Amino acid sequence: MALLRLEIEGDIFQDQATLEKFSRDASSYKILPRLVIAPKSEDDICKIVKSAINDGxxxxxxxxxSGLSxxxxxxxxILDFKRYFNRVLxxxxxxIVQPGTILDDFLHDMESYGLMLPVIPSSSASCALGGNIGTRSTGPGTAxxxxxxxxxxxxxxxxxxGEVIDTDETLPSYLEEGIRxxxxxxxxxSASLEIIQNRPYIAGGYNLKALSRYLDPAQIVTHLLVGSVGTLGIITEIRLRLISRQTAKATFVAHFKNFDHLIEAADELKKLNPSALEFTDASCSKHVKGKLLNMSDSAHSGTLIVEFDNSQQQVDYGRELLKNYDLLKIWEIHAGDKNEAILRNExxxxxxxLWKFARENNLFMPSIIDDIAxxxxDFSKVHREISILMKHLGQDISFFGHLGFGSVHAHPYFNRMDSNLNQKIAIVSSGTFEILKKYKGTLVGAHNAGRSCSIYLKEELGKAFKYMEMIKTLFDPDNLLNPGTVFNTAPIYEQMMFSM
Ligand SMILES: Cc1cc2nc3c(=O)[nH]c(=O)nc-3n(C[C@H](O)[C@H](O)[C@H](O)COP(=O)(O)OP(=O)(O)OC[C@H]3O[C@@H](n4cnc5c(N)ncnc54)[C@H](O)[C@@H]3O)c2cc1C
Structure with a gap:
């Protein structure tokens, strides 16, 4: 392998411990790489790309x-950005920030400037900006x-x-002409345009909406890279527009007796433009440990969390609205309250x-339908139909997610010892896909296309899928970058690790 003789400033690892460490992410898959390289400069990356092409x-x-797909x-x-590409420039x-910068470190740096990025995934302590861009991440604030x-x-x-491209500068002509x-x-x-316009707000796959939203090819390239899960280019620098810091004025945590009422209330609350609108179902609330979100009362059906960062008037409207419902308990939490930090953590x-619950009960909880958009x-119907599917299979499931932007994390539990485990995983995945098809939903949402869900993209996008293929061919004709993800057709249980 010529790559091993490559002279770069960064580090090349081939030892078993490093390969093992990088064989997993936060998904249920495991693939042992041949090499892990931590580049120190763009020049390193260009050399690595050219050498990888030569070595096939x-x-x-x-x-x-921390990716879940x-x-x-x-x-x-594996190109590891966390080691050296981790500075806020x-x-x-x-x-301007480098891709390996841990999101929490970046948020901390921003505080003293009175600025914020209002979209913060719950994994902010471990995820980094490169992956946030790679997956086109969401957070409660996406609402x-x-x-x-x-x-x-x-x-x-x-x-x-192996060429450096900057979307702030002139694009190479092949890329500019190709995008045009x-x-x-x-x-x-018009048929493809309609398919794309009708998809739910956070539906993943390549960001085809950018083709109609922007005119300038450089802008289109920027927004196609967002959510491309490392299949179109190797990101070395990210430029962001931040907003001035907002603080949540109040958050309500309302434990409902009736799930349909919870959905009805969410629908009304959404009209008040909250900065977060989330839910947990009864199964999830039971497994969450803590003071505010935990609830194991048999009369409980789900919990709504609604946060307002706009005006006091919205807070008052929200409070009045929630008073109309038969609740088991409601918390009202204000900025600076002790409960504010507790809630953030919970x-x-x-x-x-949920992982802890599964581990303690020797259950397998693969992320296979965790990224519904x-x-x-249609949320109520989808929730009900997936629950019925799981009941038929004799499997338990917990749901939580973001009603504010149609993101549902569904987490089914399987018996590790089940001799039909592969088959059951495939049934839950394809059965959920069939349910979502009726409602124009997708299994590829916030965590974007990976091994656990890409197989459905072709059917889901129909005629519009060919634009994904055209884009891939334009950016990466020899499929150098991250094969087995966006265009993956392998059964979803292939390379899955059943023991965690
Ligand atoms: C407990 C938990 C909670 C989570 N909550 C959320 C949430 O609220 N919202 C949400 O959206 N996600 C959430 N996630 C999923 C995950 O954290 C996000 O998708 C996150 O954005 C991934 O960032 P990362 O740095 O860990 O990416 P990685 O896992 O390292 O990579 C993700 C993708 O980006 C690509 N990529 C990484 N770096 C680059 C680069 N330099 N150039 C090109 N491509 C690159 C990778 O190839 C990969 O395809 C959660 C995960 C966990 C474990």
Whole structure:
């Protein structure tokens, strides 16, 4: 392997312990790479790309490694950005950050400037900006502020032929012309346009909406890279537009007796433009440990969390609205209250609490239908139908998610010892896909396309899928970058680790 003789400033690892460490992300998959390389400069990355082409090896980028869809692991080279590409280069009107910067570190730096990024995934202690851009991450604030895509102004990246491209500068002519050509075709194809416009707000796959939203090819390239899970380019610098710091005025945590009432209330509360609108179902609330979100009363059906960062009037309307419902308990939490930090922590602990419950009960909880995106109006039906599917299979399931932007995290539990485990996983996945098809929903939402959900994208996007293929061919004709993710067709249980 010529790559091993490559002279770079960064580090090349081939020892078993490092390979093992990078064989997992936060998904249920495991793939042992051949090499892990921590580049120190763009020049390193260009050399690595050219050498990988010569050696016939593929490259998978990795920042925080907290991805849930199995898109930050791969069989050849893992590029680790966390080790050296982890600096905030500039904060202000234009904010520039390197991809391996841990999100919490970045948020901390921003505080003293009175600025904020209002879209913060619950994994902020472990995820990094490169992966946030790679997946087009969301956070509770997406309800009001959109996904991270809204805050990206330009990107610098290394292309699949080892060239540095900056969307703040002139694009190479092949890319500029290619984007113009694909855009013109797409805008002329009303059937595909309609498919894309009708998808739920956070639906993943390549960001085809960028083709109609922007005119400038450089802008289109920027926003296609957002959510491309490392399959279009290797991101080395991210430029962001931050907003001035807002604090939540009040948050309500309302434990409902009736789930339909919870949905009805969410629908009304959404009209008040809250900065977060989340829910947990009864099964999830039972497993979450803590003071505010935990609830194990048999009369409980679900919990609504609604946060307002706009006016006191909205808070008052929210309070009045919730008074109309038969609640088991309601908390009202104000900025600076002790409960504010407790709630923040409990919200971050939702998924880890479910993992803990599964581990303690020897259950397998793979992330296979954890990233549903649907239209809010269909949420009740989707929740009910998936619950019935699980009941038929004799499996338990917990739900939580973000009603504010149609994101549902559904977490089924399986018996590890089940001899039909593969089959059951496939049934839950395809059965959920069939349910979502009726409502124009998707299994590829906030965590974006990876090994656990990409197989459905082709059917889901129909005619519009060919634009994803055209874009991939334009950016990466030889499929150097992160194969097995966006265009993956392998059964979803392949390379899944049943023991955690
Ligand atoms: C407990 C928990 C809670 C979570 N909560 C949320 C949530 O609220 N919202 C949400 O959206 N997600 C959530 N996630 C999922 C995950 O944390 C996010 O998707 C996050 O944005 C991934 O960032 P990362 O740095 O860990 O990415 P990684 O896992 O390292 O990578 C993710 C993808 O980005 C690509 N990538 C990474 N770096 C680069 C680069 N330099 N160039 C090109 N591509 C790159 C990778 O190849 C991969 O495809 C959660 C995960 C966990 C474990």
């Amino acid at each position: 090896l593929h490259i998978t980028c990795r920042s925080g490694g 199995g898109s930050a692991i791969g069989k050849d080279i 500039q904060i202000g009107e234009k904010t 009001r502020y959109g996904t991270i895509d809204e805050f990206v102004t330009s990107i610098r990246f290394v292309s699949s032929n 050509r694909i855009r013109a075709k797409f805008l002329d194809d 919200r971050k602990q939702l998924l880890p609490s 649907i239209h809010l109006k």
